[in-house]
Amino acid sequence: MSEQRSRSAATTHGEISHPVFAAVYDLCPEPAVVEAERAYLARDLSGRVLELGCGTGDMFPFAVDAAADDLEYHAIEPDPHMRKRAANAARETGLAVDLRDARAESLPYPDESFDIVLAGVVFCTIQDPDAALEEVVRVLKPGGEFRFLEHVHADGWRGTGQELLDPLWKRGAGGCHLTRETVARFVSHDGLAVEEIDRLDIGVFPATPIVRGTLRRRQSGVLG
Numbered sequence: 300m301s302e303q304r305s306r307s308a309a310t311t312h313g314e315i316s317h318p319v320f321a322a323v324y325d326l327c328p329e330p331a332v333v334e335a336e337r338a339y340l341a342r343d344l345s346g347r348v349l350e351l352g353c354g355t356g357d358m359f360p361f362a363v364d365a366a367a368d369d370l371e372y373h374a375i376e377p378d379p380h381m382r383k384r385a386a387n388a389a390r391e392t393g394l395a396v397d398l399r400d401a402r403a404e405s406l407p408y409p410d411e412s413f414d415i416v417l418a419g420v421v422f423c424t425i426q427d428p429d430a431a432l433e434e435v436v437r438v439l440k441p442g443g444e445f446r447f448l449e450h451v452h453a454d455g456w457r458g459t460g461q462e463l464l465d466p467l468w469k470r471g472a473g474g475c476h477l478t479r480e481t482v483a484r485f486v487s488h489d490g491l492a493v494e495e496i497d498r499l500d501i502g503v504f505p506a507t508p509i510v511r512g513t514l515r516r517r518q519s520g521v522l523g
């Protein structure tokens with residue numbers, strides 16, 4: 300393997316490959332911190348569901364526990380090292396997952412084809428979050444739900460600290476950014492109506508605050 304190929308980073312060619320991060324991800328504080336909130340994302344899952352950037356498949360056991368009989372679970376994950384672990388997790392949990400190699404910015408699904416889209420600590424990492432949000436709105440059925448659990452840019456000195464740490468953090472944490480204004484991005488999208496948003500009292504600086512919420516795809520541009 301060449302020096303360039305072995306580097307754990309999105310390469311200049313845009314490849315997403317973080318073997319070390321994938322290997323240690325489940326030992327990091329973040330998955331443990333958000334564990335208790337995964338049930339929020341997975342509540343009453345039914346119909347066609349899409350998980351963005353499923354990582355090692357940490358959502359899968361929650362999906363199994365909450366699944367209705369008609370659940371059809373789809374997931375995308377562009378990093379091959381994460382995807383391999385997710386495929387193992389699907390086998391171990393017994394969840395039937397249609398797992399694809401794709402990016403959130405370019406979803407390989409038709410318009411209005413999902414009842415629910417899930418995003419768990421992934422909009423911090425997606426390279427073009429605006430393009431990804433457009434895709435979420437495109438693939439959701441009118442009235443469909445977009446459920447998220449994300450860490451976002453903090454206010455005050457914590458926010459300043461995140462700005463200083465971000466270049467280093469991004470390199471060590473698989474491309475994750477500390478300074479994304481994710482909730483502001485979501486609530487300002489014309490195609491989505493806010494159902495609920497809660498700032499949670501969990502997390503460890505610098506990946507705080509953590510916010511969870513549900514938005515609903517509006518019916519063809521009018522309030523859903």
Ligand SMILES: C[S@@+](CC[C@H](N)C(=O)[O-])C[C@H]1O[C@@H](n2cnc3c(N)ncnc32)[C@H](O)[C@@H]1O
Nearest residue numbers: 352353354357378381402403419420424425426
């Ligand atoms: C912090 S991990 C979170 C994994 C998982 N969602 C969870 O809840 O544990 C971020 C994930 O986003 C994936 N990712 C990176 N760029 C992406 C993109 N453009 N579209 C979708 N997923 C992406 C990474 O490979 C990684 O698996």
